[in-house]
Amino acid sequence: MPRPALVDAGAALAGLGFGAVLAAVILGESRGSLAAPGGLFSATGRLAGFAGTYLILIMVVLIARLPWLESSVGQDRLVRWHRQLAPWSISLITAHVVLITLGYAQAARTGALHELWVLVTSYRDMLAAAVGFGLLIMAGVSSYRHVRRRLRYETWWVIHLYLYLGLAMAFAHQIFTGVSFIGHPLVRALWIIIWTATAGMVLVFRVAQPVWRSLRHQLRVVEVRQEAPGVVSVVCQGRHLDRLAVSGGQFFHWHFLTKGMWWQGHPYSLSALPRPPYIRVTIKGLGDQSRAAASLRPGTRVAVEGPYGTFTSHALVRDGVALFAAGVGITPVRALLEDLPAGVDVVVVVRASTPADLVHRDEVATLVRQRRGRLQEIVGSRHKVKLNARVVRSLVPDIAHRDVYICGPAGFSAEIAAAALQLGTDAEQIHTETFGF
Secondary structure, three states, X not given: OOOHHHHHHHHHHHHHHHHHHHXXXXXXXXXXXXXXXXXXXXXXXXXXXXHHHHXXXXXXXXXXXXXXXXXXXXXXXXXXXXXXXXXHHHHHHHHHHHXXXXXXXXXXXXXXXXXXXXXXXXXXXXXXXXXXXXXXXXXXXXXXXXXXXXXXXXXXXXXXXXXXXXXXXXXXXXXXXXXXXXXXXXXXXXXXXXXXXXXXXXXXXXXXXXXXXXXXXXXXXXXXXXXXXXXXXXXXXXXXXXXXXXXXXXXXXXXXXXXXOOOOOEEEEEXXXXXXXXXXXXXXXOOHHHHHHHHOOOOOEEEEEEEEOOOOHHHOOOOEEEEEEEHHHHHHHHHHHHHOOOOOEEEEEEEEOOXXXXXXXXXXXXXXXXXXXEEEEEEOOOOOOOOOHHHHHHXXXXXXXXXXXXXXXXXXXXXXXXXXXXXXXXXXXXXXXXXXX
C-alpha cells in the first residue's frame, strides 16, 4: 500500500543526514590547514569524498528492498533513482581521488603520479581504498546503457555484488585515515552510525528476511510446462502459502537451488495468484538462468525474495482499467486480472509477434469474459504495427478515464505511456512494469 508520507519523511531524513555530514567535514577544517600548501585541494577533496560516499550509501538504501519504501514507490522507480545518483557519486569520488593526490603532492613538493604511488603503498588502508575505487568504477561503467545492453544479466549482477566489497574497503580507509575524524569523536560516531544502519538494512532485508521466508514456505518445483516458444511456467509447491502477503501483479526474486543457478536471483512476476499449496511463475528464456528454467527438475528447492512491486490494484485511482501487455509481459497482467476489485471495468490489450506467442491466451480470455470486459489481441511485428495515439484511441476510446497498466519491453511501455498521455490520461493513472536491468 503506498505511503507517501513515509517516503517524504525518509527523503527529509536523508537530506538532513547529507547536510550534517557536509557540515561536520567543513567545520573540521581550519584556516591554517586551508592556507598550507595543497590545503585547499585536500580540503575540497575530503568534502567530495564524504559527499560521494554518502550518496553511494543512499544508492544502497534505495535498492536494499525496504518493505515500506518498496511498496510505496515501486522497485522500478527506486532503481531509476539509484541510476540517477550514480554519476554524481562516482564523479565526486573521482574528484576526491584527484584532489587529494594534488593536495598531498603540493604539500610534499613532488609530482602527482609519484605522490599517488606513495599514498597507495605507504598509507594505512590506501591500497584497499584503491581497490574499492576500481570496483566502484567497474560497477559504474557496467551500468551505462550501451554497456549494460551488451552484458548478460548474470555478469552485470556479479559485478554489482563487488560494489559491497568496495564499500567495505572504503569504510576502513575513511575511519582510520580520515583527517576529518582526528580529534572529532562525534563526527566519527555519526559516520559509523550511518554506515552501520545502511549495512544493517542490507543484511536484514536482502539476506535475513529472504532466508526466513524461504525456510518458512519450503518451495519446491513440482512441474515445468511450455506455454509458448521459449516460454515456460514453473509450478512450485510450498507450505503456508495462504499467509504469503502477495498481490496480483507483484514479483519475486527467484533462486532455483540447483547447480549453476543457486547463486543468482532473477525477478519474475507471478502469472497467477497463489493457490495453496501451489504458486506459479512464467519465464521467458532471455538469459542463462531463464533458459535453464526449462530444464528444472521436480523436487528442486526454491528460495525467494519478495514480494515486490506496485503494479497492483492498490494503485487504482479510477473505476476502469486498460491493461496493456507485450509478450511475456502478460504474466503480471494475468495475475492482476484475478485481483482487481469486483465492478472494475476492464479492457485488455495484448501484443505478440505471432499467435503462438500469446502466453496464457485462454486463461486471460476466460478472466476477461468473467469480468465482462473486452480483450484486444494485436499480432504482428512491432515495426509494422505501431501502437501510436491514433491506434490506442481506437482500441480504448475512453483511456483518459481509466487507470493504464503497462507491462513489456521498455520501448513498448514508453510507446503506450506516451500515447496515453497524449490522449489526456493523467500521469498518476499510468502504472508500468518494465522488463530489463
